Amino acid sequence: MTVQYLVNGLTMGLIYALIAVGYSLVFGILKMINMAHGAIYAVGAHMILMFVTWNLGTLPAVILSIVFTGGLLVVYDRSILATLRKKKAPGIAALVTTIGFSQILTNALQIIFGTEIKSFPALFGNKMIQIGNVKFQFSQVYILVVSVILLLGLTLLINKTKVGLAMRAVEQNSRAADLMGINAKGVISVTFFLSGMSAVIAALLLASYYQTVYPTMGAMIGLKGFSASVLGGIGSLFGAAIGGIILGLAESLTVAFLSGAYRDAVAFILLFIILIIRPNGLFGKAKISKV
Amino acid sequence: MLTIDSMNTYYGNIHALKGIDFDVNDGELVTLIGSNGAGKSTTLLTIAGVLKAASGSKIVFDGHDLTRMSAPQIVKMGVTLCPEGREVFPELSVEDNLRLGAYCRKDKKEIADSFDYVYDLFPRLVERKKQQAGTLSGGEQQMLAIGRALMNKPKLLMLDEPSMGLAPNLVLEIFSLIKEIHKQGTTILLVEQNANMALKIADRCYVLEVGTVKFHGDAKEMQNNDEVRKAYLGSK
Numbered sequence: 001m002t003v004q005y006l007v008n009g010l011t012m013g014l015i016y017a018l019i020a021v022g023y024s025l026v027f028g029i030l031k032m033i034n035m036a037h038g039a040i041y042a043v044g045a046h047m048i049l050m051f052v053t054w055n056l057g058t059l060p061a062v063i064l065s066i067v068f069t070g071g072l073l074v075v076y077d078r079s080i081l082a083t084l085r086k087k088k089a090p091g092i093a094a095l096v097t098t099i100g101f102s103q104i105l106t107n108a109l110q111i112i113f114g115t116e117i118k119s120f121p122a123l124f125g126n127k128m129i130q131i132g133n134v135k136f137q138f139s140q141v142y143i144l145v146v147s148v149i150l151l152l153g154l155t156l157l158i159n160k161t162k163v164g165l166a167m168r169a170v171e172q173n174s175r176a177a178d179l180m181g182i183n184a185k186g187v188i189s190v191t192f193f194l195s196g197m198s199a200v201i202a203a204l205l206l207a208s209y210y211q212t213v214y215p216t217m218g219a220m221i222g223l224k225g226f227s228a229s230v231l232g233g234i235g236s237l238f239g240a241a242i243g244g245i246i247l248g249l250a251e252s253l254t255v256a257f258l259s260g261a262y263r264d265a266v267a268f269i270l271l272f273i274i275l276i277i278r279p280n281g282l283f284g285k286a287k288i289s290k291v
Numbered sequence: 292m293l294t295i296d297s298m299n300t301y302y303g304n305i306h307a308l309k310g311i312d313f314d315v316n317d318g319e320l321v322t323l324i325g326s327n328g329a330g331k332s333t334t335l336l337t338i339a340g341v342l343k344a345a346s347g348s349k350i351v352f353d354g355h356d357l358t359r360m361s362a363p364q365i366v367k368m369g370v371t372l373c374p375e376g377r378e379v380f381p382e383l384s385v386e387d388n389l390r391l392g393a394y395c396r397k398d399k400k401e402i403a404d405s406f407d408y409v410y411d412l413f414p415r416l417v418e419r420k421k422q423q424a425g426t427l428s429g430g431e432q433q434m435l436a437i438g439r440a441l442m443n444k445p446k447l448l449m450l451d452e453p454s455m456g457l458a459p460n461l462v463l464e465i466f467s468l469i470k471e472i473h474k475q476g477t478t479i480l481l482v483e484q485n486a487n488m489a490l491k492i493a494d495r496c497y498v499l500e501v502g503t504v505k506f507h508g509d510a511k512e513m514q515n516n517d518e519v520r521k522a523y524l525g526s527k
Binding site: 162165166168169172173175176177178179180181182183285 | 367
């Protein structure tokens, strides 16, 4: 029975990890929390649903959703956030606009798609697999495989490619990055796009698992993903992934040994405990602020 | 190679550069000296496109107007600034820092040659290749910053206070390296507070004072100019 809960916890944890990575990417480069990330996740889910109902096929539907959702984030950054950065607005101003953007997105989804819970097709089938006592859905296998591939892919991108090196350079010293000839605007847009992409993939995986979508679906999972990224050490991709998995497992074990009612509370209590012990999160670095 | 004509730069309301004129010829080592706040760093930052020159300013490099270009475009033109305070990427390895210096270049073979050139010039960086730049000593960070700038294979290398905060023996080492880089054919525009040292290795010199060029001329003559000596070299 416990193994069953661990499997479920891991599945959920990987989804949290994908969301957490989205926060972490943006935070790493702009030192800003994108509070619209949960809403972006909901936008991604609705986009996929829309394109799937147009009978475009699953893969094209997902790719189009990534392009539109990622593009939406890039446009938002270029029009609003970039202007704030240019005017050297305090961080809090950017934070508030992301909260506003989140509300606007959720409202737009409500107006365009309606407020009700819509059913989402089981894109990966709903076959059950049984190994010994452990039963899981086939879509859980998808979650495991796709999210691990995506997390590894992002890690490789950031650590082994030229654009990844540019991202790390802008993150550490954007003025010096300018002097290297790095187009910081472009790098920031790539980062937002990747953040949007991870949200869309998370939405694809979880919506096919639960088979529902609705405009406010991103609110709680957005908070959980944010917590996971802080727990793991915001700014660190590896930390975000581990933070997500820990959160997922903790929730699942709470359901197993206490009660489903404590699920959300335990997740946040765990966050408090870890932050008290390691204020920068599990894999976060103590902040070096240089003048 | 570089011609600057009535360059004006403002920090908000503060008129930092008040119509500066100077030029740097191909193959020269030109130094800008002057006291704190004279506008030396501002001059370099404006040429590099980090600060915007006010309208009417002319900055022409190899026939191209730099005032219309962004900082990354100017780097691509072969004008590289090694900034004051070194500004290395602290959590990246020495190697990655150097690789970023060559960010605008495509040819793998030429980049590899530049790596060899820089490692040859600064053997100490070879030993520290994999080390995080933030863990290097001040002198090593300065070498890394100069090396990183050289990775762009600049036509014009601008150095902003390379000797700042270094121990006297390191200052000597850095200056002899600058001389070496110049001898090997790189045109250099050097900003220094250590005017004595700068004049020793420079061909020509411009003295800045509160945003304007006060004197200019041959570096050797400047060393003997009484007024300059009194104001900037410590008179004897």
